[in-house]
Amino acid sequence: MIEEINSVAKETFSKGKDFVSTINLVNESKPEYKSDRRDDLIKKLEEPAKTDQKAKWILDNFKNLSDTEAYLVGNDSDTVEFIYNMKHNINKFPYKEGESLKLNRATPFYLQWDNRWAYESLSEANIGLAGCGPTSMSMVLSRLKKDASITPKTIGKDAREFMVEEGISWKFFSHEANKYGLKCQDVDKNKAAIIEALKKGPLIVSVNRGYFTLAGHIFVIDSYKDGKFIINDPNSIKNTLRQWDYEQIENQIAHIWKIF
Numbered sequence: 196m197i198e199e200i201n202s203v204a205k206e207t208f209s210k211g212k213d214f215v216s217t218i219n220l221v222n223e224s225k226p227e228y229k230s231d232r233r234d235d236l237i238k239k240l241e242e243p244a245k246t247d248q249k250a251k252w253i254l255d256n257f258k259n260l261s262d263t264e265a266y267l268v269g270n271d272s273d274t275v276e277f278i279y280n281m282k283h284n285i286n287k288f289p290y291k292e293g294e295s296l297k298l299n300r301a302t303p304f305y306l307q308w309d310n311r312w313a314y315e316s317l318s319e320a321n322i323g324l325a326g327c328g329p330t331s332m333s334m335v336l337s338r339l340k341k342d343a344s345i346t347p348k349t350i351g352k353d354a355r356e357f358m359v360e361e362g363i364s365w366k367f368f369s370h371e372a373n374k375y376g377l378k379c380q381d382v383d384k385n386k387a388a389i390i391e392a393l394k395k396g397p398l399i400v401s402v403n404r405g406y407f408t409l410a411g412h413i414f415v416i417d418s419y420k421d422g423k424f425i426i427n428d429p430n431s432i433k434n435t436l437r438q439w440d441y442e443q444i445e446n447q448i449a450h451i452w453k454i455f
Contacts, residue, residue, distance in 0.1 A: 226406045226437060229270050233257070236269025243272040249279040256282075263324055266409055273432050277308035277323050286314035292343045296432065300425065302338045302397045302417040305330050305347050307429045312348035318358035322351050327413040328363030329354035330429035332371050334415050335397050335454050340375060347429075362411050365450065368399060372454050382451040386441045390419050392453045397427075399454065405447035407434060 230236060237257055243250040253260070253268055253275055260268070260278070268278040280286065288310040295306040307313065307330040313323030322330065326347055333350040337343060350371065357367035372379040382392045392398055398416040402408060407428060414434075415427040423438035 226434070226443065228405055229266070229407070229409045231262075231266055231409050233265060233269070236265060239269055240272060243275065247272075247275060250275045253278060253282075263320075267324070267430075271431055271433070274308055277310070277313055280310065281314065281321075281323065290348065292346060296435075298435070300417045300427070302334050302415055302427055303343070304427050304435060305334050305429060306432070307347060309347070312346065312351060315348060315351050316355070317351055318355055320358075322347055325358070325362060326351055326354070327429050328357075328367060331399050331413045331415045331427070332368060334427055334429070335399060336371070336375055336377075338397060339377060339454060363413065365401070368452050368454070377454050379452050379454050382453050384445075384448050384451060386445070389416065389424075389441075389451065392451075393419050395455055396453065399452045400448060401450040402444070402447045403449050406443070407431070407447065411449070 237254065240250060240254045240257070244254040245251075250272060257265060257269075260282075264278050264281075268274045290311050294303045295309045296304050298304050307326040308323035312326075313321060315322045315326075317325050317329070320326075329350040330347040332354075333345050333347045336350065337345040353371055353374070354363060354367055357364040357370070369379040382388055382398060389398065393416065397418075400414055400416055402412050402414070404410060407414060407430070412430065414429060417425045417427050419425070420438075423440065424444070426435060426437075426439055428434035
């Protein structure tokens, strides 16, 4: 049975037959705060486990997952393949350039748990679990430098020395910007300042617990359109497809940087 399940691993990640319909469903629903209650997370996995063998394996072995693994997959079943692969040492995938999903945005979209780089070492963890910072930075740099070779795999190597217990040191963003001949500046945490800064390019945002994370997280704001912020969340397809009101995220924002 394990061999049969392993054979369906995809190069990037498995989108599933109903993936396209997800786009409309996301914006018709309300975002949910991340949960750290294992009972709640188990319930969320029960439905995908009915049709997905990997999800069923994770559900059956949920008690053996670390908190980090359980919180990730329990809050987002899109990460089932990544967690399953990691627990079974399935980590050899062909590498090629390209977005994790083509969303026709100015900023390319990379998922940190894309099979092409998810299992790359990042200090004591890997990019899939702890690589939101370098993955976000790779999206921004790839856009600004117009260079598709800049991916989480390449930027992750630079990030290793900046990993701390809480995640990525904020010093990393100015360091990496300078390496690529760019500048990094803080942006005020208010709607007007964010909209103005977006006129010159994408923004990197650190957030606290809420819709995006249980502790700390980094994502990219690609643009502002029709009164909504368009976000590239390296850890969530659903958060990326959703269009965000400022009021939904303002109390979760910890810091904002512009790279130019």
